[in-house]
Amino acid sequence: MFDPNKIALCYPNYMDKTDCTLSGGRWLPSLPLSNIKNRVIKKRARSVDLLPTSTRFTINLASSVPILCLALAGHNLSSQGVVKIKVYSDNTETETLYDSGWIDAWPSLFDSSSLEWEYDNFWFGRLSNDQRKDVTPLFTHFFGVTEIVPIGKHIVVEIDDPLNPDGYVEIGRVFFSDVWQPTRNASLGLSFKNNTTTEIETTLDDTEYFDPRRARRSVSFQLDRIPTQDAYGRMFAIQRLLGIHGEILFAYTTQDRELAYERRFLGRLSELDPISEPYVDRRHQVPVNITEIL
Numbered sequence: 001m002f003d004p005n006k007i008a009l010c011y012p013n014y015m016d017k018t019d020c021t022l023s024g025g026r027w028l029p030s031l032p033l034s035n036i037k038n039r040v041i042k043k044r045a046r047s048v049d050l051l052p053t054s055t056r057f058t059i060n061l062a063s064s065v066p067i068l069c070l071a072l073a074g075h076n077l078s079s080q081g082v083v084k085i086k087v088y089s090d091n092t093e094t095e096t097l098y099d100s101g102w103i104d105a106w107p108s109l110f111d112s113s114s115l116e117w118e119y120d121n122f123w124f125g126r127l128s129n130d131q132r133k134d135v136t137p138l139f140t141h142f143f144g145v146t147e148i149v150p151i152g153k154h155i156v157v158e159i160d161d162p163l164n165p166d167g168y169v170e171i172g173r174v175f176f177s178d179v180w181q182p183t184r185n186a187s188l189g190l191s192f193k194n195n196t197t198t199e200i201e202t203t204l205d206d207t208e209y210f211d212p213r214r215a216r217r218s219v220s221f222q223l224d225r226i227p228t229q230d231a232y233g234r235m236f237a238i239q240r241l242l243g244i245h246g247e248i249l250f251a252y253t254t255q256d257r258e259l260a261y262e263r264r265f266l267g268r269l270s271e272l273d274p275i276s277e278p279y280v281d282r283r284h285q286v287p288v289n290i291t292e293i294l
Contacts, residue, residue, distance in 0.1 A: 009250060155176065
């Protein structure tokens with residue numbers, strides 16, 4: 001289904017549909033499940049404990065949509081946490097369209113032979129607890145990699161993380177959407193950048209004082225010699241639908257594992273760039289700039 005040699009743009013976030021409702025689990029009244037519908041990632045939902053019945057939740061839509069990607073942003077899942085996603089054709093959960101099975105919240109990135117046995121991640125090859133503090137927690141699962149794309153309206157998300165040292169599961173935002181890969185991949189020159197808003201104050205004796213801020217990733221690339229359907233059926237429509245405020249999940253490749261935390265993030269269009277037609281064969285080009293949402 002997906003081409004691992006192409007970028008993927010995931011949109012729109014169906015969580016924003018007016019007919020999207022949530023239920024299930026046990027969540028703190030002060031940090032309710034409804035917070036995962038709020039695009040402010042720091043406004044999180046928190047379970048009352050770690051029991052699977054407390055961390056399970058369902059998403060319901062009035063009408064079926066193609067579901068090719070689901071992400072949990074701003075979560076606190078431990079290195080041993082796992083997630084299962086099921087898609088049904090109706091809210092009675094009688095017809096299963098998709099069952100992901102249990103998926104590691106933090107997949108293995110390293111071969112144990114490359115790590116010292118004293119490291120806390122030696123046996124699993126995942127990011128260590130300290131390393132996980134330096135990345136934006138984003139669990140992402142792509143549907144239809146080898147299966148038929150599920151078109152459903154009822155999703156069940158199960159989380160099993162009994163050894164989480166926090167004693168609860170926390171989620172900032174849930175994102176699930178369609179996925180588009182352009183006919184021609186991004187041109188050579190695609191670039192990633194860490195953007196900082198850290199403020200520096202210099203005293204009269206040239207001593208510098210810093211107000212550190214978290215770096216915000218961005219990616220810039222150009223879609224070149226793309227057909228009219230890609231240019232206007234997709235990119236122009238994306239710009240109109242999302243503007244510079246709507247969420248879009250960028251993935252360098254749908255099968256990125258080792259560098260997924262660097263090359264995959266939830267963001268927004270930095271600007272609405274023009275779509276041009278510079279070629280005699282009426283192919284199009286458009287620059288794309290995406291900035292991470294923290």
